[in-house]
Amino acid sequence: MDLETAEPAIDTSLSRRSLVTRVGAAGLAGLAAAFVIDRSTLVSAATGPDDRPGVPTNADKLVLARVIEFELAASALYESALENADDDLAVAVRVMADNHRSYAEAIAGATGISAGTADEELVAELEPLFTGSSTDFFTSAHTLEQTAVATHTALLADYESTDAIQLTASIAVVEARHATVLADLLGVDDLDVLFGNEESPLDLTGDDA
């Protein structure tokens, strides 16, 4: 009796392994797909309406270019204040300078616009105050931060993309914190000042901004 079926036996064995491999791969792929589906649902909920552009639009970029200039000017102003700051104050001033530069760089990263030029007019206007007495510095820095918060908040309504909205929100909340620290350094204990913001937003959308 001829039971020699070596060749088919080898083939069958390979086929079983192959089948197990394929079933396993299919299962893992299915599992991965399930995670991808879940994750995309979560991401969608966290990033806003599906019909909103993700990356900054051209209209967003026009405004964000001006925001970069503003943030770089703020950073330059804090850098100038470092010359007069004592060691304790220097830590706070350094952090604020670095934060504003980071905002400009983050916006540059999101838009592809170079973060190279500060708003020189703003620097020239405020530098004497930032390098003046402590009171002048704290007052003008507080005003600058409050203005920044007001400006970002006003601009939020105009942005078309999720990136612009997300970045702006994450910047504005920390600038509000800067303002609170500066108010405390100024000796403010009026809760209306500590929790309020009377500053008007800058017009960074107009031609004469």
Place this chain on the structure above:
Amino acid sequence: MSLDLHTSLHSAQTRREAFKIGGVTVGLATLVAACGAGREGDDAPGRVGSAPAPTALEEYPVDDAVLLRTASSLEYTAIEVYETALGLDGAIPVDVVPIVERLIENHQEVADRMVELTEAAGGEGWTCTNPWLMERLVAPTLELIQSNVVGVVQEDTSMVQVLGEVVAIADEVTTVQGTLTLVSSTDGLEAGDEIEFERLDGAVSEDVMAFANALENLATASHQELSVATGVVDARVAHLEAATLEARHSSVLAIATFGAEGYISPAMVGEDVPPTERGQIRHFAIESTFGQTSQIEIKAGPGDLNAVRESVILQTPAANSLVYNELACDA
């Protein structure tokens, strides 16, 4: 013609052909079945065993009204915590009471604005606390904060292990962390009995301030996230206004707690952030370059027998803590 079955079935060539024919038949049958009509069988994945079929969970839509209802629920939760804290003797330092009263006013204003926007978005305004947060976060945390220090009586029943030390039982027990005042009876103590002490002086207040600051940071982070998630422009701006206001709240509380040392987190200049003497996690007015939406950790309640304190984690609203349109305040 006679067929020699015996010879045919024992022929190798015939067996191969039989396999081929069988394979082709199975292949064709599969093809026919795949092309056939009326294949609308059960689409559910196959199940193994005889467990009862799972009940499908309801899927509640998350629309702008849900996001706004969740926002107002956070505001009412903060108000509830502050009002509870004001009712606890000494939990809020006297000089911070006016600040807390103002925080309540501010949270009420934000809540009212969120309710207004909810109604504008076609939803029903939510005017009470967040049930999930109250049950899973606020109530347990406030209970921990108000709980006594527990010690366990040793084999030598004149001694107790408390906050990681074994000390003699007395009306006032001195530990490395401070002096504890006994509040339990010491009559008939046996080894393994638990006795309680009041929390260390100022410990409840420190925890309440840390919890308040963490709640403000949570509210800030939540509004920051909601400003991105919402599709309503007015709501987007209102969320950011709320986020910046509550960031100011958090900063003022940090400064009220730690003074000038509460301005900037040492982590921002590459240094370690040591806890307080009682092991509470410090939170600062400025802790990061960008607004963070990650989880917030504090410690709550006294240390256990080994002086280990329980962590409380606060997270921005997610599926469990959203206030869906199907929920009602009085439910």
